[in-house]
Amino acid sequence: MQLLYFAWLRLKIGVGEEQLEPPPEVATVTDLLDWLSEKGDGYAEALLDRSVVRVAVNQEYVGFDHPLSPEDEVALFPPVTGGCGGPG
Amino acid sequence: MQLLYFAWLRLKIGVGEEQLEPPPEVATVTDLLDWLSEKGDGYAEALLDRSVVRVAVNQEYVGFDHPLSPEDEVALFPPVTGGCGGPG
Amino acid sequence: MIRIQREDFDVGVELSALSRGQHNIGGIAAFVGVVREIGSDGAPGAMTLEHYPGMTERKLIEIEADALSRWPLDAVSIIHRYGRLEPGEQIVLVITASAHRTAALEACQFLIDWLKTKAPFWKFEETAGGGKWVDARSSDELATTRWLEMDGRGAG
Amino acid sequence: MIRIQREDFDVGVELSALSRGQHNIGGIAAFVGVVREIGSDGAPGAMTLEHYPGMTERKLIEIEADALSRWPLDAVSIIHRYGRLEPGEQIVLVITASAHRTAALEACQFLIDWLKTKAPFWKFEETAGGGKWVDARSSDELATTRWLEMDGRGAG
Numbered sequence: 287m288q289l290l291y292f293a294w295l296r297l298k299i300g301v302g303e304e305q306l307e308p309p310p311e312v313a314t315v316t317d318l319l320d321w322l323s324e325k326g327d328g329y330a331e332a333l334l335d336r337s338v339v340r341v342a343v344n345q346e347y348v349g350f351d352h353p354l355s356p357e358d359e360v361a362l363f364p365p366v367t368g369g370c371g372g373p374g
Numbered sequence: 375m376q377l378l379y380f381a382w383l384r385l386k387i388g389v390g391e392e393q394l395e396p397p398p399e400v401a402t403v404t405d406l407l408d409w410l411s412e413k414g415d416g417y418a419e420a421l422l423d424r425s426v427v428r429v430a431v432n433q434e435y436v437g438f439d440h441p442l443s444p445e446d447e448v449a450l451f452p453p454v455t456g457g458c459g460g461p462g
Numbered sequence: 463m464i465r466i467q468r469e470d471f472d473v474g475v476e477l478s479a480l481s482r483g484q485h486n487i488g489g490i491a492a493f494v495g496v497v498r499e500i501g502s503d504g505a506p507g508a509m510t511l512e513h514y515p516g517m518t519e520r521k522l523i524e525i526e527a528d529a530l531s532r533w534p535l536d537a538v539s540i541i542h543r544y545g546r547l548e549p550g551e552q553i554v555l556v557i558t559a560s561a562h563r564t565a566a567l568e569a570c571q572f573l574i575d576w577l578k579t580k581a582p583f584w585k586f587e588e589t590a591g592g593g594k595w596v597d598a599r600s601s602d603e604l605a606t607t608r609w610l611e612m613d614g615r616g617a618g
Numbered sequence: 619m620i621r622i623q624r625e626d627f628d629v630g631v632e633l634s635a636l637s638r639g640q641h642n643i644g645g646i647a648a649f650v651g652v653v654r655e656i657g658s659d660g661a662p663g664a665m666t667l668e669h670y671p672g673m674t675e676r677k678l679i680e681i682e683a684d685a686l687s688r689w690p691l692d693a694v695s696i697i698h699r700y701g702r703l704e705p706g707e708q709i710v711l712v713i714t715a716s717a718h719r720t721a722a723l724e725a726c727q728f729l730i731d732w733l734k735t736k737a738p739f740w741k742f743e744e745t746a747g748g749g750k751w752v753d754a755r756s757s758d759e760l761a762t763t764r765w766l767e768m769d770g771r772g773a774g
Binding site (some may be wrong): 472473474475477480485486487488489490491492494495496498499549550557561563566567570571574578 | 628629630631633637639642643644645646647648649652653654655705706717718722723724726727730734
């Protein structure tokens with residue numbers, strides 16, 4: 287499974303991209319977040335408040351109940367802030 | 375009184391601009407249109423359908439009951455069509 | 463900044479001029495009106511824009527002030543051409559700049575809507591048979607006031 | 619036309635490129651997003667835009683298709699920059715062209731609103747004390763997730 291992290295999730299976890307092989311019982315996004323949180327302090331801190339974590343699977347936004355398969359590209363990131371100029 | 379005519383009003387009347395001295399009983403825009411209509415065929419034809427005549431006095435849009443004075447600049451024209459591109 | 467002119471304009475140059483020296487701009491909205499290559503009768507043709515010199519500038523300054531009172535704008539540019547324009551030529555440019563994206567876009571639309579409906583311009587479209595003055599009103603009224611003529615160029 | 623790039627763009631050049639060969643355009647609406655010289659904490663600072671390469675392009679192509687299905691557009695251009703941007707630099711350009719003024723303006727606003735709220739970009743603002751990731755949510759939530767760091771440049 288290809289994992290991608292963006293913005294402060296990337297900085298807390300310490301890498302932008304990694305190839306992982308979660309065990310077969312990791313069947314959904316929630317399972318993946320639980321499993322990653324066990325991997326170390328950076329992961330635990332990054333994934334502590336899941337209300338600020340967003341997920342894309344194969345480049346589509348998905349919910350935490352989305353099923354996963356080993357070939358998926360899974361990206362974790364904060365809510366997008368958009369690219370335009372001012373806040374207005 | 376300075377008179378200005380635009381678009382097809384100008385073409386029907388035959389001039390774009392003229393200096394006229396209407397008699398003192400010409401007190402409003404309606405009086406002026408009545409008086410002009412007597413001046414010749416071009417004026418009569420141009421002012422026949424007053425629902426398509428618009429008026430500005432001293433460069434402000436006014437109604438037909440607007441009072442006039444000898445020093446006024448009075449412009450007669452069809453409804454404005456705006457300057458932008460397509461009709462949408 | 464208001465300009466009523468016969469000459470064409472360069473959108474890139476005007477955008478740079480507007481944003482130069484402005485320090486709080488977050489968004490710039492622009493609208494360019496272009497002479498369509500398919501006229502209202504389906505045939506391509508040039509058009510002539512006639513205007514009321516003096517009043518046009520005066521009304522544009524008023525509407526610019528109105529926009530400035532409604533939205534927090536840092537800068538406004540309006541350039542409107544008159545005279546004869548070929549298909550594909552630029553007619554009008556409105557640029558609005560603001561710290562706030564929505565303000566810039568809304569003000570741009572407001573100014574364009576006003577220019578389209580209230581500015582003292584009259585449009586003569588050339589056609590195969592001569593041409594016609596474009597009427598601002600509904601299409602059935604338009605049919606009654608449509609008027610063909612051979613020499614339709616405005617005095618603009 | 620969609621481009622995600624680090625380099626700056628020239629609005630005039632892009633406008634010409636878009637309208638070239640188009641025969642039915644009546645109006646062109648454009649929006650340029652600019653890095654404000656006053657950041658959200660009141661101090662001027664550069665920012666870095668990080669994005670999700672691949673997904674950004676994919677989502678932009680989707681939203682362009684969405685706009686084309688909603689409005690009668692002749693052409694759409696979206697250019698979005700990423701990487702480190704100084705105050706006053708251009709970030710994003712959206713151009714929409716249509717026979718119809720209102721269609722061009724509405725589609726432009728639609729695309730900008732989408733880019734602002736849904737496109738996979740994350741913004742890091744540099745401040746005197748280091749910087750912070752800009753949060754998309756309400757200001758009190760923002761306070762809890764604000765996070766200072768010295769090396770905030772995105773990989774984008």
